[in-house]
Amino acid sequence: MSLPQRKTDIGPPHYEQFLPPVIKKNLGKWKYHEVLNPGLMVHVAEGGDKIWTVRVASPRILSTDTIREISDIADKFCGGYLRFTSRNNVEFLISDEKNVEPIQKELKAKGYTIGGIGPRISNVVHTQGWVHCHSACTDASGLVKAMMDELYEYFTTKELPNKVRLAVACCVNMCGAVHCSDIALVALHTKVPPIDHERVGKICEIPTVIASCPTRAISPDPAKKSVKINEEKCMYCGNCFTVCPAIDIHNPESDGVAIVVGGKIGSLRSAPKFSKLAIPFFYNEPPRWPKIIAAVKNILETYAKHARKHERVGEWIDRIGWEKFFKLTGIEFTFQHIDDFTFMRETMRSTPAFKW
Amino acid sequence: MSKKKHETPLLDELKKGPWPSFVKEIEKAAVRSETANDTLGQVEKSYRTRRGYWKHGGIVGVLGYGGGVIGRYSSLPEEFPGVKFFHTVRINQPSGWFYTTKALREICDIWDKYGSGLTNIHGSTGDLVLLGTDTESLEAIFAEYSSRGWDLGGSGSAMRTPSCCIGPARCEWANINSLEINYQLTQEFQDELHRPAFPYKFKIKTSGCAVDCVAAIARADLSIIGTWKGKIQIDQAEVQNYAKKGMNINAEIVNMCPTQCISYDGKEMKIDDAECSRCMHCIAKMTKALRPSGERGATLLMGSKAPIVVGSLLSWVIVPFIKLEPPYKELKELIRKMIEWWDENSKPRERIGEVIEIKGMRSFLEAIGVPPSPAQVKWPRKDPFIFFKDEDFEKVYKKGKY
Ligand code: HEM
Ligand code: HEM
Ligand code: SF4
Ligand code: SF4
Ligand code: SF4
Ligand code: SF4
Numbered sequence: 001m002s003l004p005q006r007k008t009d010i011g012p013p014h015y016e017q018f019l020p021p022v023i024k025k026n027l028g029k030w031k032y033h034e035v036l037n038p039g040l041m042v043h044v045a046e047g048g049d050k051i052w053t054v055r056v057a058s059p060r061i062l063s064t065d066t067i068r069e070i071s072d073i074a075d076k077f078c079g080g081y082l083r084f085t086s087r088n089n090v091e092f093l094i095s096d097e098k099n100v101e102p103i104q105k106e107l108k109a110k111g112y113t114i115g116g117i118g119p120r121i122s123n124v125v126h127t128q129g130w131v132h133c134h135s136a137c138t139d140a141s142g143l144v145k146a147m148m149d150e151l152y153e154y155f156t157t158k159e160l161p162n163k164v165r166l167a168v169a170c171c172v173n174m175c176g177a178v179h180c181s182d183i184a185l186v187a188l189h190t191k192v193p194p195i196d197h198e199r200v201g202k203i204c205e206i207p208t209v210i211a212s213c214p215t216r217a218i219s220p221d222p223a224k225k226s227v228k229i230n231e232e233k234c235m236y237c238g239n240c241f242t243v244c245p246a247i248d249i250h251n252p253e254s255d256g257v258a259i260v261v262g263g264k265i266g267s268l269r270s271a272p273k274f275s276k277l278a279i280p281f282f283y284n285e286p287p288r289w290p291k292i293i294a295a296v297k298n299i300l301e302t303y304a305k306h307a308r309k310h311e312r313v314g315e316w317i318d319r320i321g322w323e324k325f326f327k328l329t330g331i332e333f334t335f336q337h338i339d340d341f342t343f344m345r346e347t348m349r350s351t352p353a354f355k356w
Numbered sequence: 357m358s359k360k361k362h363e364t365p366l367l368d369e370l371k372k373g374p375w376p377s378f379v380k381e382i383e384k385a386a387v388r389s390e391t392a393n394d395t396l397g398q399v400e401k402s403y404r405t406r407r408g409y410w411k412h413g414g415i416v417g418v419l420g421y422g423g424g425v426i427g428r429y430s431s432l433p434e435e436f437p438g439v440k441f442f443h444t445v446r447i448n449q450p451s452g453w454f455y456t457t458k459a460l461r462e463i464c465d466i467w468d469k470y471g472s473g474l475t476n477i478h479g480s481t482g483d484l485v486l487l488g489t490d491t492e493s494l495e496a497i498f499a500e501y502s503s504r505g506w507d508l509g510g511s512g513s514a515m516r517t518p519s520c521c522i523g524p525a526r527c528e529w530a531n532i533n534s535l536e537i538n539y540q541l542t543q544e545f546q547d548e549l550h551r552p553a554f555p556y557k558f559k560i561k562t563s564g565c566a567v568d569c570v571a572a573i574a575r576a577d578l579s580i581i582g583t584w585k586g587k588i589q590i591d592q593a594e595v596q597n598y599a600k601k602g603m604n605i606n607a608e609i610v611n612m613c614p615t616q617c618i619s620y621d622g623k624e625m626k627i628d629d630a631e632c633s634r635c636m637h638c639i640a641k642m643t644k645a646l647r648p649s650g651e652r653g654a655t656l657l658m659g660s661k662a663p664i665v666v667g668s669l670l671s672w673v674i675v676p677f678i679k680l681e682p683p684y685k686e687l688k689e690l691i692r693k694m695i696e697w698w699d700e701n702s703k704p705r706e707r708i709g710e711v712i713e714i715k716g717m718r719s720f721l722e723a724i725g726v727p728p729s730p731a732q733v734k735w736p737r738k739d740p741f742i743f744f745k746d747e748d749f750e751k752v753y754k755k756g757k758y
Contacts, residue, residue, distance in 0.1 A: 015450045113375065146373075274668055
């Protein structure tokens with residue numbers, strides 16, 4: 001069978017051909033919006049036109065079957081238009097008010113999870129994990145599933161002081177803005193990778209291996225026709241494994257997950273911030289990682305109980321102080337919490353005025 | 357198709373519970389695809405042994421392109437032949453992630469023909485990511501998609517697929533047309549997107565306002581964030597409505613304004629616009645009563661990246677204000693100058709933000725023709741190791757006007 005004529009460098013299709021007519025008509029003319037329920041909002045244009053949006057959760061990994069099912073629903077109620085959000089939620093765009101109730105009913109009947117709008121948890125940004133990435137120290141989809149089963153109501157109904165953005169990165173590369181999330185899981189290797197000297201010489205290109213190390217911990221080992229690793233410099237990132245499978249960074253016994261908190265991206269009220277370490281390590285406990293999930297829930301609920309309305313997790317911690325954060329959450333402060341990589345200077349406290 | 361049914365007792369646990377299950381998605385695809393079926397098997401093994409079994413490497417792609425496909429292989433090809441190859445194809449998504457169902461079905465039909473039937477909608481890159489195909493199918497996949505108007509996204513040391521917030525399509529806060537800016541920049545840099553020739557990756561993300569729904573400030577080498585220069589318009593009647601509906605305006609708005617420029621006496625709200633830092637808090641909380649007005653444009657910030665290796669950076673202000681209207685000539689030229697300077701000054705694998713740190717803001721700002729401004733810093737330098745060029749004395753200090 002012959003293939004169609006390929007084209008190069010055409011770029012993406014122009015978005016306008018995918019916009020519902022009411023959006024095309026009111027582009028740039030929206031006046032205000034209201035959140036009507038945790039999964040429904042309406043946007044009202046200057047001239048009075050309205051568009052309703054129903055948001056549902058997605059597991060990010062979607063089969064083509066599910067995409068077709070979602071499409072069927074959008075055909076029935078949305079004139080064939082829908083979109084996805086930057087956090088992988090599905091948004092059904094409804095131009096006709098009489099479809100607003102029926103689509104929600106049908107989505108519920110088909111088992112879709114409606115919610116994620118307003119001061120709640122939205123879909124969890126995450127990376128590939130054991131499903132697809134070579135660097136992964138844990139699974140990402142599984143952690144998200146286990147976590148959101150537990151925090152389900154904070155997506156569908158319950159309110160929090162403000163939005164809480166959760167994220168999971170399956171290694172320290174942190175694909176996906178984990179480093180600026182309210183509460184995030186980041187998976188870590190914790191040991192210097194062992195070198196299989198026999199195989200390094202045979203299957204790896206030594207200069208590439210040396211160049212792959214961001215901290216320059218790797219140097220040649222001419223005697224063994226291999227490389228050696230300076231253990232003091234290694235921070236277990238696994239880049240060497242990426243280029244040389246004979247330096248196997250995976251270690252089922254010592255790979256695990258840390259929890260970081262208090263990051264944000266938007267500039268509302270306070271500047272965007274990085275997430276900071278709350279709990280340095282948990283062992284991997286697939287399939288449901290119960291200790292990690294319980295720890296996330298504890299942090300979330302401590303925040304929900306103590307923060308003022310509209311405060312993000314990081315703003316709440318900034319107000320009460322980290323010493324209070326550790327006290328209120330009951331998390332133990334350890335040597336790992338004190339920066340000993342390269343950023344210690346900016347993290348030291350230089351005032352005796354702090355809270356007990 | 358003869359299929360080995362894998363026992364997946366651990367993954368089955370993740371089919372339970374109310375949140376949508378990725379395991380069910382893989383199972384659905386596994387009905388038709390041996391690749392998806394063996395994905396289940398291999399992932400179950402990861403769950404059992406607590407380690408991954410993927411390796412990547414080797415250059416895979418389509419003719420004439422250097423990126424857009426991420427090569428992936430199983431390290432257990434004998435045990436799981438279906439995932440011996442498991443490459444990812446990045447399809448460049450439309451601005452704002454809008455689709456018609458017709459377009460989505462077409463994407464699915466092609467993918468079912470050549471791939472595993474598994475997708476990420478979307479990947480954190482913004483692209484529409486198709487998971488799991490073999491090397492041989494890549495040309496066919498590209499021919500089918502590109503003939504129907506879909507192109508590959510960026511990967512490698514290239515311009516990465518730009519992405520943007522929903523902007524004017526459905527957001528009253530958009531100060532710029534994020535969708536069109538994103539589309540035009542993607543088109544402008546097609547060559548840079550598909551043929552990696554940079555020292556490292558370069559990402560552009562556009563948000564219509566400081567709420568920053570695409571995380572531009574944390575995830576893009578160039579973060580374009582819409583803003584305004586005029587007043588915040590106040591609809592006093594709507595302010596009263598919020599109060600009537602139970603909003604504690606003093607606690608929730610006045611006291612939380614970071615610049616303390618709002619006052620409210622129970623009847624009238626006043627904003628001292630000259631003091632406002634345009635953070636969006638009040639507007640986002642009183643969407644019916646408050647809105648920006650006057651001149652619109654964007655702040656350009658640069659440099660954000662994730663932690664590897666010298667630590668994360670957030671983008672910082674480079675151009676405090678720029679008007680952004682089609683055909684965005686000034687912006688495109690500015691980006692070209694930025695890239696050129698970066699190319700000339702960096703070692704391989706250095707992001708532009710890191711190079712600015714190493715070479716200094718002055719070198720960069722002079723190269724792109726942007727003057728120094730207090731908006732670019734949190735505070736002026738606090739060390740006395742001050743550098744001068746002769747021309748600085750001529751231009752500033754000899755005149756005796758500091
Ligand atoms: C040594 C460092 C890194 C390596 C070797 C690496 C490698 C990869 C690979 C192979 C993928 C494709 C995964 C897949 O689709 O199977 C990926 C995805 C990605 N990476 Fe990284 N990465 C690194 C660091 C980072 C960092 C620091 C960031 C963040 C700023 C980042 C952002 C991303 C994003 C956004 C994706 C897309 C994830 C998705 O769509 O699910 N990467 N990375
Ligand atoms: C065959 C080798 C490699 C491949 C195929 C690869 C692929 C990738 C991919 C797909 C991404 C995600 C890009 C995105 O955001 O869309 C990525 C990110 C990254 N990779 Fe690699 N990678 C390789 C090797 C390396 C090595 C050896 C290093 C480090 C020495 C490295 C450092 C990074 C970093 C730092 C990022 C993210 C940077 C950021 O966003 O801040 N990669 N890589
Ligand atoms: S965070 Fe690490 S393991 Fe996860 S997808 Fe990115 S590079 Fe792979
Ligand atoms: S794990 Fe990372 S830091 Fe350690 S030797 Fe390998 S590349 Fe270097
Ligand atoms: S970044 Fe601002 S303009 Fe864009 S969608 Fe978010 S709130 Fe709206
Ligand atoms: S936008 Fe922010 S700084 Fe400006 S008035 Fe509103 S809350 Fe205050």
